[in-house]
Amino acid sequence: MARRGAKTEIRGARSGDPGGDGGLPPAAQAILGLLSLSEASGAGDGYGYDLARQFGVGQPLAEIIHLEPGMLYHHLKRLDRAGWIAGSLEPQGSRPPRQIYRITDAGRAELRRWLTEPVARTREIRLEFLLKLYFARRTDPDLAAGLLAEQRETFGRLIISLSKQRASLDQGSAFSESTPDGDRAFVREVLDLRLAQTRAALAWLDGLVSSGAA
Amino acid sequence: MARRGAKTEIRGARSGDPGGDGGLPPAAQAILGLLSLSEASGAGDGYGYDLARQFGVGQPLAEIIHLEPGMLYHHLKRLDRAGWIAGSLEPQGSRPPRQIYRITDAGRAELRRWLTEPVARTREIRLEFLLKLYFARRTDPDLAAGLLAEQRETFGRLIISLSKQRASLDQGSAFSESTPDGDRAFVREVLDLRLAQTRAALAWLDGLVSSGAA
DNA sequence: GGGATCATGTAACAGGTTACATGATTCA
DNA sequence: TGAATCATGTAACCTGTTACATGATCCC
Numbered sequence: 001m002a003r004r005g006a007k008t009e010i011r012g013a014r015s016g017d018p019g020g021d022g023g024l025p026p027a028a029q030a031i032l033g034l035l036s037l038s039e040a041s042g043a044g045d046g047y048g049y050d051l052a053r054q055f056g057v058g059q060p061l062a063e064i065i066h067l068e069p070g071m072l073y074h075h076l077k078r079l080d081r082a083g084w085i086a087g088s089l090e091p092q093g094s095r096p097p098r099q100i101y102r103i104t105d106a107g108r109a110e111l112r113r114w115l116t117e118p119v120a121r122t123r124e125i126r127l128e129f130l131l132k133l134y135f136a137r138r139t140d141p142d143l144a145a146g147l148l149a150e151q152r153e154t155f156g157r158l159i160i161s162l163s164k165q166r167a168s169l170d171q172g173s174a175f176s177e178s179t180p181d182g183d184r185a186f187v188r189e190v191l192d193l194r195l196a197q198t199r200a201a202l203a204w205l206d207g208l209v210s211s212g213a214a
Numbered sequence: 215m216a217r218r219g220a221k222t223e224i225r226g227a228r229s230g231d232p233g234g235d236g237g238l239p240p241a242a243q244a245i246l247g248l249l250s251l252s253e254a255s256g257a258g259d260g261y262g263y264d265l266a267r268q269f270g271v272g273q274p275l276a277e278i279i280h281l282e283p284g285m286l287y288h289h290l291k292r293l294d295r296a297g298w299i300a301g302s303l304e305p306q307g308s309r310p311p312r313q314i315y316r317i318t319d320a321g322r323a324e325l326r327r328w329l330t331e332p333v334a335r336t337r338e339i340r341l342e343f344l345l346k347l348y349f350a351r352r353t354d355p356d357l358a359a360g361l362l363a364e365q366r367e368t369f370g371r372l373i374i375s376l377s378k379q380r381a382s383l384d385q386g387s388a389f390s391e392s393t394p395d396g397d398r399a400f401v402r403e404v405l406d407l408r409l410a411q412t413r414a415a416l417a418w419l420d421g422l423v424s425s426g427a428a
Numbered sequence: 429g430g431g432a433t434c435a436t437g438t439a440a441c442a443g444g445t446t447a448c449a450t451g452a453t454t455c456a
Numbered sequence: 457t458g459a460a461t462c463a464t465g466t467a468a469c470c471t472g473t474t475a476c477a478t479g480a481t482c483c484c
Contacts, residue, residue, distance in 0.1 A: 047435080074437095123337065200411055261463080310462070
């Protein structure tokens with residue numbers, strides 16, 4: 001079981017990907033977003049320590065994501081290697097030199113792609129969707145409006161799908177005849193919980209739209 | 215930056231703990247639960263391949279947790295090292311031998327402790343609480359009723375806490391005066407989402423109780 | 429003189445995902 | 457004959473957490 005002479009060439013296909021959409025982890029997207037905003041509106045200077053402040057306590061981003069300095073510098077290196085950002089060392093005189101990062105054209109395209117796509121799963125609304133909403137609004141109101149519309153449609157479809165699954169459970173098509181009653185009732189409860197959570201998320205999205213916060 | 219001559223003695227305090235309560239990861243608790251049930255009710259034989267079947271498609275557990283064989287065997291080894299379960303190699307004649315695991319007294323105590331404690335965060339209801347409910351019901355109806363009651367109280371307190379945070383935002387105690395209006399409105403929306411999700415979870419719990427599914 | 433701040437990281441560890449390794453046996 | 461099943465794992469990669477390393481300078 002020692003993997004001798006294996007064909008370890010195949011290395012694409014990103015493993016260990018919790019996000020699910022094959023893209024960057026949410027923290028990296030947030031860094032990309034901050035670097036984009038700092039260029040557009042001059043808020044922030046684009047180096048590690050300054051970015052760390054924007055993720056620190058009292059800042060709005062800290063309400064949805066926690067990013068320790070270690071992971072922040074890790075993501076900066078990966079984004080640089082991937083070509084989404086470009087770093088340049090700038091001496092500070094007496095202070096230690098700073099690695100200043102700027103978002104590249106490829107990085108801007110990647111960010112825009114991310115800001116356009118809604119999240120697929122209900123649990124992703126707490127972290128990933130809130131990040132998208134935060135940066136979409138600060139980038140372009142139309143982008144935020146489009147994201148909101150897409151997200152409402154996605155969750156609307158998800159609610160229909162879950163409802164169908166729940167209905168078919170009572171007809172017994174899924175989960176063969178032999179499934180114990182207790183197990184069947186449990187699966188029904190699991191679906192009810194998912195429906196309740198998704199409906200609550202959709203209602204919250206509707207509230208955002210009707211309060212005009214595009 | 216090379217960590218020369220460091221005092222690396224301090225090594226307790228479990229790092230990298232996503233569960234949060236300092237205990238075993240949910241998947242390991244589920245394995246412990248299955249081994250406990252297989253002793254009590256004779257369902258299951260207590261070796262890796264058989265446990266993998268109980269996590270496979272079509273089984274109720276597969277609706278809430280995905281456990282690949284690799285991680286399953288990993289958790290079995292860790293549970294064995296920790297003393298919660300005890301393995302013994304049993305030859306099968308022509309078939310490959312099986313590592314049969316049985317839950318120990320310490321393991322039963324750990325499982326009971328886990329089944330007694332509600333989850334602290336709303337997002338943990340989807341995975342960890344559903345697992346607790348599943349095993350608590352199949353272990354002892356009183357245990358399940360107690361867990362449900364504790365969980366409702368925990369979420370009730372959480373809702374009060376979130377409501378207070380939201381109210382204090384409007385009074386401006388948190389987030390100093392200088393915080394931009396957009397940021398303040400965003401934090402309000404984040405709190406609204408958390409409230410909506412927690413209220414939906416609590417309503418679902420209330421539904422479980424009133425439908426008599428203790 | 430000494431602690432907070434500036435600035436960038438590394439080390440060790442934990443959980444998780446996907447793919448692959450190994451070798452027998454049963455069954456179509 | 458060859459695919460599915462039985463049975464147990466390893467390898468390589470990923471994200472994430474906590475703690476520590478390094479060395480300057482600012483401010484009390």
